[in-house]
Amino acid sequence: MLLEVIERGPEDGNNSLPPVVFLHGLFGRARNFGFFQRRLAATRRTLALDLRNHGGSPHGSMDYPTMAADVHETLAAHDALPATVIGHSMGGKVAMMLALQFPACVHALLVADIAPGPGGHAHSGAIATALAGLKFPPTLTLGETDAWLAPAIAEKPVRDMMKQNIVPGASPHWQIGLEQIVAGMEQVVGWPALPPGTQYGGPVLFVAGGAxxxxxxxxxxxxxxxxPHYRLVRLKGAGHWLHAEQPWEFLRVVEEFLRATG
Structure with missing residues (x-):
């Protein structure tokens, strides 16, 4: 499956360094990484992808090997391999699976606040189920979406994130593949069995929120x-949305990793 891509890079187009690829988390989209793309694009080619069932990408069943294959197919179509891949949460699991399935295509890997194996996203699963139970009114303005989402999502920052996934107006609807996300939550929360000996030997940095x-x-x-060559750093005081909570500190960590890995 070819995914929707936002690409930015140096104005002169000359760059021999590996592209930098951003993969968002559950209910996110490529443009969530706009700040980091704009900062890095001065010297690096950058691509932010809408994963399947998110943003402008097609919908379909969800599991990490399939989603990693989407990313590989899309980056190959954009002549963007090998790449340094940065993934947050669900996108971090997709990025890890990409490196494990296609190690030669990943120059380096940065994983933001998620680990391999089952875990994470349990709260998001409850949100997805609650959202699936909401019924759109005949019309819905952007200003009305907050109150419409409130019965399903108590946290204002999470409602603000979910607003980007609604197409308001007459006949409002989800842009995301909510039905497919709900059906795939067991796979999103989980982690597939891998053949013995599976590993990625390139440079890996896990960046975890201290809180x-x-x-x-x-x-x-x-x-x-x-x-086997991973390193772990924690951003003091940051929660799961560490790149949104501490964007400048996260950018500093990313830039240091890019310099270190070439």
Whole structure:
């Protein structure tokens, strides 16, 4: 499946460095990484992708090997391999699976606040189920979406994120593939079985939120098995949405990683 892509790069188009690819989390979309794209695009080619069932990309069944194959097909079509891949949450799991399935196509890997293996997204699964139970009114303005979402989502920042996935107006509807997301939540929360010996030997940086529970010591053994050269840093005080909560600190970590990996 070819995915929707937002691409930015140096104005002169000359860059021999590996492209930088951004993969968003559940209910997100490519443009969530706009700040980081604009900063890095001065010197690097950057591509932000809408994963399947999100943004402008097609809809379909969800599991990590399939989603990683989408990313590989899309980057190959854009002549953007090998690439340095940065993924947050669900996008981080997709990025890890891409590196494990297509190691020669990933120059380096940065995973934001998620670990390999089952876990994470449990709260998002409850949100997805609650959203599926909402019924759109005949018309819905953008200004009315907050109150419409409130029965399903208590947190204002989460409602603000979900607004981007609604097409308001006459006959309002979801732009995301909500039905497919709900059906695939077990796969999104989980992690597929991998053949013995599967690993990615390139440089890997896990960036965890200091106040987030998503990367724990119990995850470290599998992280080491799959990614033997990984490093882990924590952003003090940051939660799961670390790149939105501390954008400048996250950018600093990203730029240091890019310099270190060439």
């Amino acid at each position: 987030s529970p998503y990367v724990q010591p119990a995850n470290y053994p599998l992280m080491r098995v799959l990614f």
